Amino acid sequence: MTLDHAALAQHRPYLLRYALQQLRDEGQAEDVVQETLLAALQGNFSGQSSLRTWLTSILKHKIIDLIRRQSREAPLPGATDSDDDTLDDFDALFDRRGHWTSEDTPQAWQQPNAALESKQFWKVYEACAQLMPQRLALVFSMREVMDMDIDEICKSLSISATNCSVILYRARMSLRLCLDKNWFGNPEKVG
Amino acid sequence: MLACKQATQLASAALDRKLSVAEQIQLRLHLAMCSGCRNFSRQINLLRQISQRRAEHNDDA
Numbered sequence: 168m169t170l171d172h173a174a175l176a177q178h179r180p181y182l183l184r185y186a187l188q189q190l191r192d193e194g195q196a197e198d199v200v201q202e203t204l205l206a207a208l209q210g211n212f213s214g215q216s217s218l219r220t221w222l223t224s225i226l227k228h229k230i231i232d233l234i235r236r237q238s239r240e241a242p243l244p245g246a247t248d249s250d251d252d253t254l255d256d257f258d259a260l261f262d263r264r265g266h267w268t269s270e271d272t273p274q275a276w277q278q279p280n281a282a283l284e285s286k287q288f289w290k291v292y293e294a295c296a297q298l299m300p301q302r303l304a305l306v307f308s309m310r311e312v313m314d315m316d317i318d319e320i321c322k323s324l325s326i327s328a329t330n331c332s333v334i335l336y337r338a339r340m341s342l343r344l345c346l347d348k349n350w351f352g353n354p355e356k357v358g
Numbered sequence: 359m360l361a362c363k364q365a366t367q368l369a370s371a372a373l374d375r376k377l378s379v380a381e382q383i384q385l386r387l388h389l390a391m392c393s394g395c396r397n398f399s400r401q402i403n404l405l406r407q408i409s410q411r412r413a414e415h416n417d418d419a
């Protein structure tokens with residue numbers, strides 16, 4: 168199936184938002200989207216999946232390539248490896264024996280499906296995601312959004328598997344806590 | 359019995375790798391007795407769905 172520029176251009180804004188969420192850098196996001204559209208023009212769209220799905224899968228590879236190249240050239244910004252080994256940030260949630268303190272014990276989230284339909288919820292989510300240090304956000308994205316396995320992530324970023332697990336743990340703790348404080352645990356916002 | 363702190367680490371690891379049999383048993387025992395960690399575990403699973411949905415349905419954002 169041949170693709171024309173107009174058909175591809177339609178998906179450009181979507182791809183750009185996708186890339187920006189993963190990379191947090193407009194210049195880089197523009198670049199990977201450009202590369203993706205060029206690759207799409209030269210590539211072979213079978214028509215088995217939707218055009219958007221196909222473009223997104225090319226884009227994922229371009230993003231991963233970029234991350235690989237960057238981490239070879241310069242280590243990730245933010246923490247050093249030793250900082251990632253500590254789990255102390257979240258110690259305050261637990262008592263001395265390692266059990267949840269009474270006020271921080273996770274309560275059930277009410278109506279999570281309704282939240283996903285709420286514009287306000289996505290604003291809160293966006294703010295919570297931005298709150299994560301870039302390094303955490305990147306590893307979280309690679310794992311949860313791009314569905315890479317731990318070994319692939321470690322190799323791409325040259326970090327140890329243990330470190331990777333710790334980073335993911337901290338990302339999940341941070342995101343969960345932020346959504347809990349600002350949405351699910353806040354009775355005014357729910358419903 | 360595991361403390362909640364370790365249970366949350368295992369619950370997170372379970373999303374990324376296959377736990378050993380011993381780890382699975384420890385985690386399951388803990389979750390059976392601890393509603394806080396049950397909620398935690400459910401919620402980090404939900405984070406996966408939420409983050410995928412945000413990336414793929416970013417039109418409304």
Ligand SMILES: [Zn+2]
Nearest residue numbers: 362365392395
């Ligand atoms: Zn517990």
